[in-house]
Amino acid sequence: MSEFGFRGQVTLDGPSGTGKSSVARAVATRLGADYLDTGAMYRAATVAVLDAGVDLDDADGITRAVAAADIRIGTSAAAELVLVDGVDVAERIRGAEVTRAVSPVSAVPAVRRLLVDRQRALVAAADAVVVEGRDIGTVVLPDATCKIYLTAAPEVRAERRAGQLGVSDPARIAQIAADLRRRDEYDSSRADSPLRPAEDAIVVDSTGLDREAVVERVLDLAGTAVGDPA
Numbered sequence: 001m002s003e004f005g006f007r008g009q010v011t012l013d014g015p016s017g018t019g020k021s022s023v024a025r026a027v028a029t030r031l032g033a034d035y036l037d038t039g040a041m042y043r044a045a046t047v048a049v050l051d052a053g054v055d056l057d058d059a060d061g062i063t064r065a066v067a068a069a070d071i072r073i074g075t076s077a078a079a080e081l082v083l084v085d086g087v088d089v090a091e092r093i094r095g096a097e098v099t100r101a102v103s104p105v106s107a108v109p110a111v112r113r114l115l116v117d118r119q120r121a122l123v124a125a126a127d128a129v130v131v132e133g134r135d136i137g138t139v140v141l142p143d144a145t146c147k148i149y150l151t152a153a154p155e156v157r158a159e160r161r162a163g164q165l166g167v168s169d170p171a172r173i174a175q176i177a178a179d180l181r182r183r184d185e186y187d188s189s190r191a192d193s194p195l196r197p198a199e200d201a202i203v204v205d206s207t208g209l210d211r212e213a214v215v216e217r218v219l220d221l222a223g224t225a226v227g228d229p230a
């Protein structure tokens with residue numbers, strides 16, 4: 001099929017370090033589609049919570065802080081745009097402070113309702129879109145054209161994350177691996193929209209594949225899902 005003829009939604013869910021962001025961005029570029037990073041929305045919401053000084057056990061306070069914040073997210077694969085109350089937080093949302101706090105913030109059901117509504121509105125505005133997160137195939141877009149669930153061995157995911165952060169010290173890599181495990185467990189066991197593959201998702205294990213091979217596999221699956229000969 002013509003890559004640029006794609007119309008519909010590709011969803012990419014899975015745990016941290018499986019390659020969701022880098023693969024989703026590349027697939028969106030190749031398809032000429034929009035790109036939505038829902039993890040960046042939960043991270044931006046976490047900035048609002050941290051800046052409001054709310055305790056991470058206080059679900060009502062978290063909800064108020066997120067509802068009061070003006071969170072804006074871009075949908076272009078070419079440039080990342082994440083604003084909280086007009087401030088560019090694209091770099092800050094990747095830092096350790098936000099990464100530590102994002103799971104409890106994203107487990108609050110009222111926060112999820114707010115952000116899922118915005119995610120659906122952004123998707124509705126696009127003819128073609130690649131959306132990545134944890135619950136996109138299961139909750140946000142149950143009727144998506146093509147659903148992918150990305151996995152990879154935990155030690156490979158930790159090494160990738162360490163490489164991305166420029167970390168080579170074995171003790172710090174072990175810390176990154178422990179943090180990933182903790183977040184996986186938290187995200188998979190929360191009551192509202194836990195991380196899990198949708199029943200109709202295709203599982204792609206990226207452990208032994210380089211990024212380009214995963215991108216090609218996802219493009220093949222997207223082409224098959226819209227029924228065009230590849």
Ligand SMILES: Nc1ncnc2c1ncn2[C@@H]1O[C@H](COP(=O)(O)OP(=O)(O)O)[C@@H](O)[C@H]1O
Pocket residue numbers: 014015016017018019020021022023160161163164206209210211212214
């Ligand atoms: N298949 C792959 N093989 C090796 N490295 C990869 C692969 N996919 C992604 N990466 C790298 O791993 C790191 C984490 O990828 P990222 O896309 O941020 O994952 P996620 O969004 O799932 O957390 C990045 O540095 C990325 O370039």
Ligand SMILES: Nc1ccn([C@H]2C[C@H](O)[C@@H](COP(=O)(O)OP(=O)(O)O)O2)c(=O)n1
Pocket residue numbers: 015016017020021038039040042043102103106107132133134135136183187
């Ligand atoms: N659709 C989503 C996306 C992310 N989240 C939450 C749970 C995740 O631990 C955090 C951060 O997601 P993000 O995709 O940025 O995380 P990684 O890049 O995979 O480390 O947000 C979510 O609950 N639902």
